[in-house]
Amino acid sequence: MENNTNTKKLMITCKEATMLSVQKAEIKLSFQDRFRLFIHLLVCQYCRLFDKQSKMIDKLISNWKTDKKLSDIEKNHLQNIIEKELK
Amino acid sequence: MESLHKLNPQDWVAKYSDELFGFAFIRVSDEETSRDLIQDTFLSALRNQESFKGEISEKNWLYHILKNKIIDHYRKNAKTPLTRIDDQQNEDEFFDESGHWKKESLPNPFNQGVNNQQHSFEFYEILEKCKRKLNELQLNLFSMKFLDEIDSEEICKELEISSSNYWVLIHRIKLKIRKCIEKLLYGK
Numbered sequence: 001m002e003n004n005t006n007t008k009k010l011m012i013t014c015k016e017a018t019m020l021s022v023q024k025a026e027i028k029l030s031f032q033d034r035f036r037l038f039i040h041l042l043v044c045q046y047c048r049l050f051d052k053q054s055k056m057i058d059k060l061i062s063n064w065k066t067d068k069k070l071s072d073i074e075k076n077h078l079q080n081i082i083e084k085e086l087k
Numbered sequence: 088m089e090s091l092h093k094l095n096p097q098d099w100v101a102k103y104s105d106e107l108f109g110f111a112f113i114r115v116s117d118e119e120t121s122r123d124l125i126q127d128t129f130l131s132a133l134r135n136q137e138s139f140k141g142e143i144s145e146k147n148w149l150y151h152i153l154k155n156k157i158i159d160h161y162r163k164n165a166k167t168p169l170t171r172i173d174d175q176q177n178e179d180e181f182f183d184e185s186g187h188w189k190k191e192s193l194p195n196p197f198n199q200g201v202n203n204q205q206h207s208f209e210f211y212e213i214l215e216k217c218k219r220k221l222n223e224l225q226l227n228l229f230s231m232k233f234l235d236e237i238d239s240e241e242i243c244k245e246l247e248i249s250s251s252n253y254w255v256l257i258h259r260i261k262l263k264i265r266k267c268i269e270k271l272l273y274g275k
Contacts, residue, residue, distance in 0.1 A: 013186025015179075019193045019258050026239060049194045053265055057137075061233045064211060070122070078126060079100045085133045086096060 012036045021051045025058055064074050092148075093140030096133055103146055107153055114157055114230040116218055124160065128153045154235070158245065161227040165246040181262050194265065197272050210268075217267035225260050232257060 012020070017040040020033055029037070041048045070078075104125060109246075111121040111255055132139075132152055181192045188194075221229060227246065231237045243253050 015182040015186035018262065019254065023254060023262050041263050046188055046194050048101055049196065050265065053197060053269075054193065054261055057261075057265060057268065058233065060207070060210060061214065062236070063207075064113050064214070064216055066113050066211065066215075067208075068109050068112045068118070068121075069105045070108050070125075074122060074160050075100050076148060077160070078129060081126065082099065082129055082133065085130065085257065 010036060010039060014040075014044060017041070017044065017047045018050050018054075021047070021054055027057070032041050092139075092144050093141065094132075094136055094139055094145050094148075096129075099129060099132075099145075099149065103149055107149060110150070111153060111157060114234055115160060116215070116226060120160070121267050124153060124156050127156050131156075157230075157235075161231060162245055164223045180227060181259075181266075186210075192262075192266065195269055195273075197269060213268055213271045214264075216271060217264050220267060221263065225256065225263075228253075228256055229260055229264075 017037055020029060020037040023029060024034075024037070039052060107125050108121055109130065111124045115121055115124070128149060132149055139145075143151075168229065181189060183189050218226065218229060224246070228242065231242045231245070232239070239250065239253055242248075243250055250255070
């Protein structure tokens, strides 16, 4: 799997750092990229906050529950369709 | 040996319709589309009863059919040309030319309580609103990646996008959603 930081430099930009934060949740970053991200997060409070919130958002999304329900009319309608099909 | 599961279509609506509806709604963010998906699921289940071998429960079988219907929905949406336009967006709304945060986009801490269980319902209302701000392609990507946890290779194949395009899109979705959550939590 590729990643988007092709630069060989140690210091990366916030744009690159947030990209690595996002990628890290899904793929294993190269050692260089992990190191670059680590250094960047040490010195940049904003990207550190982004990294933390990003993880939190992922976790909350995967536990997403809704209390949306079908109305009785809609349920009757579905029930009728099923009964008709069963005949 | 455990006995095989059986199908009782008469009970599907009462037993599973709300749950399946919620599952679809979280993913497609539209009530009407969700209703259509549930109806399609029941109909195709009824018409393919012979493919039910009883190894999994009736409920899991219905979920399996619904998931496939939802993937079809993502795929169909991805083909609509209109949904692609926004993504060759000219200007970066989050970073300047040197790759630093733009001043108005600097992340702020979320208000208290997002992590707290009691507040989670409020959080999901906010998340729902933020999700609606995404375009169709972003919405499908969001659901596939964060809700269905499909791996990126498969998503790229289904939506016919390249791997680098995928990451650019995911990056932007994450930035957008994060910013929107921050804004709505403060706006309360």
